[in-house]
Amino acid sequence: THNKSNFTSSNLNQTVLFRIDLRTCVFKNAKAAKVVFSGANLEGVDLSGLNIVRGQFTKAKLSKACFDGSNLLGACFVGAMLPSASLQRCNLQNTVFSGCNLNNANLTGSNISAARATRCDFTKATMESLNAEKSVWHFSNLQFCKSNKSIFNYADLIGADMRNGDFHDSSFVESRLDDTLREGAKFNVGAIARAKLPDKSYAAYVMAKA
Numbered sequence: 001t002h003n004k005s006n007f008t009s010s011n012l013n014q015t016v017l018f019r020i021d022l023r024t025c026v027f028k029n030a031k032a033a034k035v036v037f038s039g040a041n042l043e044g045v046d047l048s049g050l051n052i053v054r055g056q057f058t059k060a061k062l063s064k065a066c067f068d069g070s071n072l073l074g075a076c077f078v079g080a081m082l083p084s085a086s087l088q089r090c091n092l093q094n095t096v097f098s099g100c101n102l103n104n105a106n107l108t109g110s111n112i113s114a115a116r117a118t119r120c121d122f123t124k125a126t127m128e129s130l131n132a133e134k135s136v137w138h139f140s141n142l143q144f145c146k147s148n149k150s151i152f153n154y155a156d157l158i159g160a161d162m163r164n165g166d167f168h169d170s171s172f173v174e175s176r177l178d179d180t181l182r183e184g185a186k187f188n189v190g191a192i193a194r195a196k197l198p199d200k201s202y203a204a205y206v207m208a209k210a
Contacts, residue, residue, distance in 0.1 A: 053074060
C-alpha cells in the first residue's frame with residue numbers, strides 16, 4: 001500500500017522512512033537533511049529544490065524521480081535504482097553512487113565534484129555542463145552518454161566504458177583514463193592528450209581492488 005502523507009514544508013531532518021512505499025507522498029519545501037530513504041519506493045516522486053544534505057538512499061527505488069535543483073551534498077545512493085531520474089542543477093559534491101542504475105538519467109548542469117560513481121550504469125545518460133572535477137568513475141558504464149561541455153579535470157575514470165559517448169568540448173586535464181574503453185567516443189582534438197600519463201602500477205592496484 002502507498003503512504004499518502006503530505007509532507008509539504010515539514011521538518012524531516014534525520015527522519016527514518018526505511019523501506020516505505022512513498023510514491024504518492026508530497027515533499028514540497030520539506031527540510032530533509034540526513035533523512036533516511038534507504039530501501040524506500042520513491043518512483044516518480046518530486047524531490048526538487050530540497051535540502052537533502054547527507055540523505056541516505058541506499059537501495060532506494062527512484063526511477064523517474066525528480067531532484068532538480070536539490071542540495072544532495074554527501075548523499076549516499078549505494079545500490080539505488082535511478083533510471084530516467086532527473087538530477088539537473090543539483091549539488092552532488094561528495095555524493096556516493098556506487099553500484100547504481102542511472103540509465104537515461106539527466107544530470108545536466110550539476111556539480112558532482114569529488115563524488116564517487118563506481119560501477120554505475122550511466123548508459124544514455126545526459127550529463128551536459130557537468131562539473132565532475134576530482135570525481136571517481138571506476139568501472140562505470142558511460143556508453144552513449146551525452147556529456148559535452150563538462151569538466152572532468154583530475155577525475156579518475158580507470159576502467160570506465162566510454163564507448164560511443166559524446167564528450168565534445170569537455171575537459172580532461174590531469175584525469176586518469178587508464179584501461180578505459182573509448183571506441184566511437186567523441187572528444188575534441190587534444191582533449192585526451194591533457195590527461196595523466198598511464199600509471200600501470202596504480203591501474204593494477206585499482207583493478208585488483210575491483
